[in-house]
Amino acid sequence: MPTRRIVVSAHNGVHARPVAELVRLAQAHTATITLRTADGSVVDLSSVLAVMDLAIGTGDAVVLETTDSASSDAVLDQLAEVLDPRS
Numbered sequence: 343m344p345t346r347r348i349v350v351s352a353h354n355g356v357h358a359r360p361v362a363e364l365v366r367l368a369q370a371h372t373a374t375i376t377l378r379t380a381d382g383s384v385v386d387l388s389s390v391l392a393v394m395d396l397a398i399g400t401g402d403a404v405v406l407e408t409t410d411s412a413s414s415d416a417v418l419d420q421l422a423e424v425l426d427p428r429s
Contacts, residue, residue, distance in 0.1 A: 344414040346406045355399035375408040
């Protein structure tokens, strides 16, 4: 399964605007994308409330994962850019 390990560098962590962008990208992808935090919490990235409930902050490590497809690497790269715009 394609994965991306990311340390969040987005200013003020993952608040409403980045979450909306993450969910938009995840919903446009045909397969489910999950986000896992360092404490082991796993959520479906297509759920705004589930992602907001994680209260991800700057410096937090997360893992994005989806099933293998022609577009999986591209969507994971786009999601990683939202979480870590410095990369």
